[in-house]
Amino acid sequence: MPSRSPSLIAGMFAAVLGLGIVSVVFLVGVWAVLYGLFSFIGVAPASHFAAGSTALTIASVGYLEHRQIDTIERVADAERIDREDEPALHELVTRVATRLDIPVPTIALSERQAPEALVVGFRPGNVHLILSRGTLDALEGTAELEAVIAHELAHVKNRDAMVMTIVSLPVVLAKGLATRIADIESPGWTAVVIVPLGLVSTVVWGVGKGITARLSRVRERAADRVAAEITGSPAALASALKRLDRDISETPNRDLRDASGISSLSILSLEPEEPEKVMLGPEGDTEPSYWWLRTRLHRFQRWLFRTHPPTDDRLDRLAAYERRQEGRAPPERQS
Template identity: 70%
Template sequence: MAAALAALATLTVGLLVGVWAVLYGVLSFFEVRPATPIAAGITAMTLLTVGYLEYRQVETIERIADARPVDREAEPALYEIATRVAAQLDVPAPTIAISDREAPEALAVGFRPESVHLVLSRGTLDALDDAAELEAVVAHELAHVKNRDAMVMTVVSLPVVLADGLGSRLAAVENPGWTAIVVVPLAAVATLVWTVGKAITARLSRVRERAADRAAVEGVGSAAALASALRKLDDGIEATPNRDLRDASGVSSLSILPLEPEELEKVMLGPEGDREPSYWWLRTRLYRLERWLFRTHPPTEDRIDRLAASERGA
């Protein structure tokens, strides 16, 4: 984790220096003086504006998950489990929000422990018919709260958010004309920072998922229940149509298991439906590379094996 944080801090500095260098080069080319402080000022204003716009436009996770808060009277058993687990982990009891989606979703949302919402989908509640399994999933999500993972991941994702915001705004520029001497190199810097930063934050996210698994087991005392829950949820994700997984992809990185299909859905083309999409072999390999680089969760089988080994060693 220390290495990842150091790398992301370096990457943030690299983004600042990269943007400054492009602006300094352009100002120097046009003999604008003094180029150094002007480039520094424009860099600071640009990145601060991008950061403000990015965080201002982010929808609440409950809305992305299509979830609605429910009170204790509507879900007494679920509130009882959440309250008990929260006490065991020494975190405030969360507000519970329910999504009607069939994709198995489970996530804890909230920057501060006092304002956490535990979001569960009907797909998760239907799959986990055993109270111990549901308790283990709740414990995993509240372990993220105890570990302050929302705060950690928000802070470390700063270079990724800035690079993504800068890149998307540069991509929206049509017919840049002479401004291409600024747009093209800035887009290259943003793309490089986004790619490297995304890979590093994904690795850090995988570490946080394993830590939440361990904390959940320590909290509820049943590695077998969590392993069984992960197995059922994984089976539910495999049975979910790709279309529904795409709808849930906005919360994939926050959910207990990733909500993306392992492979691209192949739709045959042509009047007879017998023609393979162009460059399908390349598209599938690029998709696998993307999944490998930016995977936010450890492989589910690896997590289950670790939990089984923990149960045997208990």
């Protein structure tokens, strides 16, 4: 069974604690705004009405957010395949799943060339492994593909889908509330409620998303560690990450935009490092206004909300795992 790193455990605990605080701040903030409104108009008891309205508001936003979320397979444009379609791939996935002591996932393939590799599913028994044709083409040898599959199935073993779904709930709710408030035209007197609610939601969304991104980075490092131990070859995963990272950097921004909906779930971020620059003017030689500012804001946003550790950092950690494996004396054989 793969070992647990104390630093990874500490990072997960800190992120979950921070998100718990953010959740409390969000609920208290919404309650305080509604309490102020009911107190002003003379509704009593204001605290009870505020609590009920807060619960109703959160439940309504949660329901609307749940209804509008498409399935990941549809976003990834992937189709399920049978064992007869890709026998070697099925055998490899089955072998890795057996090592991790988890059910064999359903496999789905996408014909997109952007290097995608992810798992979706709330419970280990209902997991889909999604790979793109770009990933299969980019990797060389069975060892690299096995390492990528091991990384993704390590997320299943660690129940990352369940963890990230639960901890991201306040972020989803805050974003949903802020979006719906922003869509209101001519709010009139209700601005006294809408403006404070919008401010609370936006602040909670920003802080919560930053903490969630940190937790996601921790979970990615944990999956790297499990994959390295399960396969016994940190170098294979490092080689795979290098190839996929190179292919992503060479993928046109248009293709990366198509895959952006699953970027946070894939083995590497599928978001472009720089925003796409579209020149303006009749001759196409005019730079967009304040391009320098847009570029810096894009970089800051990527740094703040980065869901994956930098690839170089992951490679350094895998190299350290490799050195520890090489320095470990082999167990003595029993005669």
